[in-house]
Amino acid sequence: MSLSLALARKIIKAMIRFSIDNHMLPGTYAVTDSGGHVIAVERRDNALPATVDLAIDKAWTASVMRLSARVLDQVILRGEVWRLNVKYNGRMTVIPGAVPLIIQGEVVGGIGHSGESPEGDEKIAQAGFAGAYREEEFEVKVEKGLELAKAIADTTIDYVNKNKLRPVVITVTDINGWPLLIYRMDGTPYGFVEISRSRAWTSSAFKVDSHKVVELVGSMLESPNGEGSNERFNTTPGGVYVGDVIGAIGIAGNTPEEDYKIAKSILKLINF
Amino acid sequence: MQEIINADISIIGGGIAGTSVARELSKYDLSIIVIEQKHGVGLEGTSTNHSLVCQGGDSLTFRPGTLHAELNVKSIPLWPRLSEELGFKFRRMGGLWLIRDYSDYKKFQKMVSRAFRSTLDPKSPLLIPEGSFSPLRFVDKKELKDLEPEISDNFLGALYDPNLATVDPPEVAKAYAENAKANGVDFLFNTKIKRIKREENKFELYTDNNVLIKSNIVINAAGIEADRVAEMVKARDFSYVPLKGTIVEFDEEVGRSISHATMILPRGSPHLQVVSPTVDNRLKAGIYLEMTFRSDKEVRDYAVNYAISVAKTLYPALRFESHITRSFAGFMAMTNPDTGWHDFVISTHDFVPNWVNIVLGAAGVSASPMLGKKVVEILTKSGIILKEKSNYNPSIRKRVEP
Numbered sequence: 001m002s003l004s005l006a007l008a009r010k011i012i013k014a015m016i017r018f019s020i021d022n023h024m025l026p027g028t029y030a031v032t033d034s035g036g037h038v039i040a041v042e043r044r045d046n047a048l049p050a051t052v053d054l055a056i057d058k059a060w061t062a063s064v065m066r067l068s069a070r071v072l073d074q075v076i077l078r079g080e081v082w083r084l085n086v087k088y089n090g091r092m093t094v095i096p097g098a099v100p101l102i103i104q105g106e107v108v109g110g111i112g113h114s115g116e117s118p119e120g121d122e123k124i125a126q127a128g129f130a131g132a133y134r135e136e137e138f139e140v141k142v143e144k145g146l147e148l149a150k151a152i153a154d155t156t157i158d159y160v161n162k163n164k165l166r167p168v169v170i171t172v173t174d175i176n177g178w179p180l181l182i183y184r185m186d187g188t189p190y191g192f193v194e195i196s197r198s199r200a201w202t203s204s205a206f207k208v209d210s211h212k213v214v215e216l217v218g219s220m221l222e223s224p225n226g227e228g229s230n231e232r233f234n235t236t237p238g239g240v241y242v243g244d245v246i247g248a249i250g251i252a253g254n255t256p257e258e259d260y261k262i263a264k265s266i267l268k269l270i271n272f
Numbered sequence: 273m274q275e276i277i278n279a280d281i282s283i284i285g286g287g288i289a290g291t292s293v294a295r296e297l298s299k300y301d302l303s304i305i306v307i308e309q310k311h312g313v314g315l316e317g318t319s320t321n322h323s324l325v326c327q328g329g330d331s332l333t334f335r336p337g338t339l340h341a342e343l344n345v346k347s348i349p350l351w352p353r354l355s356e357e358l359g360f361k362f363r364r365m366g367g368l369w370l371i372r373d374y375s376d377y378k379k380f381q382k383m384v385s386r387a388f389r390s391t392l393d394p395k396s397p398l399l400i401p402e403g404s405f406s407p408l409r410f411v412d413k414k415e416l417k418d419l420e421p422e423i424s425d426n427f428l429g430a431l432y433d434p435n436l437a438t439v440d441p442p443e444v445a446k447a448y449a450e451n452a453k454a455n456g457v458d459f460l461f462n463t464k465i466k467r468i469k470r471e472e473n474k475f476e477l478y479t480d481n482n483v484l485i486k487s488n489i490v491i492n493a494a495g496i497e498a499d500r501v502a503e504m505v506k507a508r509d510f511s512y513v514p515l516k517g518t519i520v521e522f523d524e525e526v527g528r529s530i531s532h533a534t535m536i537l538p539r540g541s542p543h544l545q546v547v548s549p550t551v552d553n554r555l556k557a558g559i560y561l562e563m564t565f566r567s568d569k570e571v572r573d574y575a576v577n578y579a580i581s582v583a584k585t586l587y588p589a590l591r592f593e594s595h596i597t598r599s600f601a602g603f604m605a606m607t608n609p610d611t612g613w614h615d616f617v618i619s620t621h622d623f624v625p626n627w628v629n630i631v632l633g634a635a636g637v638s639a640s641p642m643l644g645k646k647v648v649e650i651l652t653k654s655g656i657i658l659k660e661k662s663n664y665n666p667s668i669r670k671r672v673e674p
Contacts, residue, residue, distance in 0.1 A: 018508070018511070021503070021506040021507075022506075022508075022509050022622070022623070023622075042665075062610075067609045068610040070610075070611050071611050075451065099610040100608070100610055102609065103563075104563075105542055105562075106561070123509070123511070125610075126511045126608065126609070127611055128531060129511065129513065129609055130499070130511035130609070131511075132513055133513045133563060133564070133566075134499075135515060135565055135566075135567055146294060153320060192335040223387055
C-alpha cells in the first residue's frame, strides 16, 4: 500500500462516511504527501469556506512534523504553540484534526479535517487513517456541488489517461472561488497544485477563462502575476469559468494551452 | 422457514469481551443471547495473543485517565477470586523488565514512581486494595541469574514485578461462557450477522443462518469486526486500525527452563520483545507488530524469525529453533494509531440508543473481569433498570458448544 490519489480518495470517503453517520458538521477533508503537498482535498457544499486552508494546513502540519497535532500540543509544545506558530507564516496548525498517515511504520503523509470541534476533527481524521486499512470502499452520498466536482475530476483523469497526456492537478471551485475539490494525479509535480488552484480562482473571480482576464483588465499585465492584486491571480490558460453550481475549474500539469484544451474538452464531455 | 428469537439483550461476538459481559449480565433478570460466527468461544483474537494478564507494573503504567488503565487496574484484585470461582488456571509467575544500560534503569525508576502515584497512593482514585499487589523492586545481576539462570549475561539487572500472571485466554472465555450458560444465557454458534435493522429503539438482527433475532439492547463485542458491525446501524463513533502480531510458541522442554515473563523495553522499533511462559509451561515469544488489512492473516517468515531472535537475545544458551510448536498471527484493534495512545472503547452511541460498542485491543483479556461491570454501569446510566436474580451462581458451569 502506498499513498496514491486512489488511496487519498478512499481516505476521504471514509472520513465523509464517518461524519455523515455521526451527524457531524460538514467540513473540508485533506490528504497531503510526506512533503506536505496536497494530493486530494474535498469540501462539502455547506462547509465553511475557511475550512479549506485550515484542513490543508492541518494535513501539512501532520506531514512535515510527522506527528499528530495532539502529540505536538500535549507532549512537544505543552501549550506553547506560539513557539512554532510564528514560523511558516502561521501555517503550523496545532489543532487536533491533524493526523499523520503511517504505512509500514513510516509517516507517508498527513490527513487533515476542519469544520467540527477540535475533538470532532480529530475523530474524523482518525477515521480517515482507519479507512486506509479497510479493504472495502465506502459508498457515500455527498451534496450536489461536490458530487459534480467529483464527476468533473473523474472525467479529467479518464481524458488525460486516454490521450496519454502528462498527469494534471484539477481544482474545482464554487462560485465564490473557494475550492470544492483539488486532486493531484499520481506523478504530477506538486508545483502544479497552486497553479491549478490559482487558475480556477482567477476564472471564478473574473467570470471569464483565466487567460481572458488580460483582455478584461489589461493594466494588470504590468505585473505578470498580478502581485498586489491577489496572491491567487494567474492569467495563464488553464482556468475555465463555469458559473453554474460550480464556479470554475483549473487544470495544470501540461503546457498552458494543453491545460486549457483539457478543461474545455472536459466541460464538453459532461455537457456544460 | 425463518426462526425468530426474542431477547432482551443480544451480544454480538463470543470472544473474551462477549463472554465476560454475558457472565456479568447473567446476574440480572434478563433474556440474553450471544451470537458467535465460529463454532466455539474465544477462537479469534482471544486465542491469538501472548496470554499475559497485566497484573502488575505494566498495567500501572497505562496512560492515566484512560479506560484502558482504569479497567485494567480495577481488574487486578478480581483475578484470583475469578479463577477460584470458575476453576481456570491462573499462574502468577512474575515478570522481569530487563535492564541493558543506565537509560533503561532511569526509565524504570520513573515507571515505578508513576505507578505508585497513580495507584498505590491512598488518595488515588484507582487505589488497589491491600494484599492484591506486591511492590516492585530492582534486582541486580546476581539475583537476576538466581531468578532466571539461563538469561543472557548482557543484562545488568532487572525490575522485578512479582505480580505479573498468565492465563489461557480461550480457557477463560470458555469458563465465562459456561457459567453464563448455566445462569440462563443462550449461545448461537456458526451464525454471522448479515444486516441489522433498527426500528425505534428495537433491533432486528438478520443472520446467514435463517435466524432473526429481535432484541431491545445490542452489545457489539465483535472484536476486530466491531467497526463493520457498528456501521450496520450507523453507530460507529470510533476508529481503529488492525494491528497484526506474530508470536512463536515453543514446547515444554525449553519452557521448563524459563519461569518468569521477561521483557526488554522497545527502543527505536515498534515491535515488542517478550518471552513469557504459559500456564502449561510452554513458552511464547515475540511480538512482531504491523498495521495491516485484517484479511492479511498469513504468518510471514520475517515475523517468525524476529520472534525467534527475541528469544535468542534473551536466552542465548537455549536451542529454540528445534522446539517450535507453532507460530501464529492475531489481530488486535488499535485505537488512536496516530498518537499511539491506545484506549478501550466501551460506550453507547449518541444517536443510537441501547447500542453498546466494545473495542478492546491490547490488554483486553486482562481487563475482562471489569468489562461486564462497566457495561452494567453504562446501561444503568442510560436509564435501563436491571433487576438482580436471586438464584445466580458464580461457579456453576454448563457446556456451551454444540
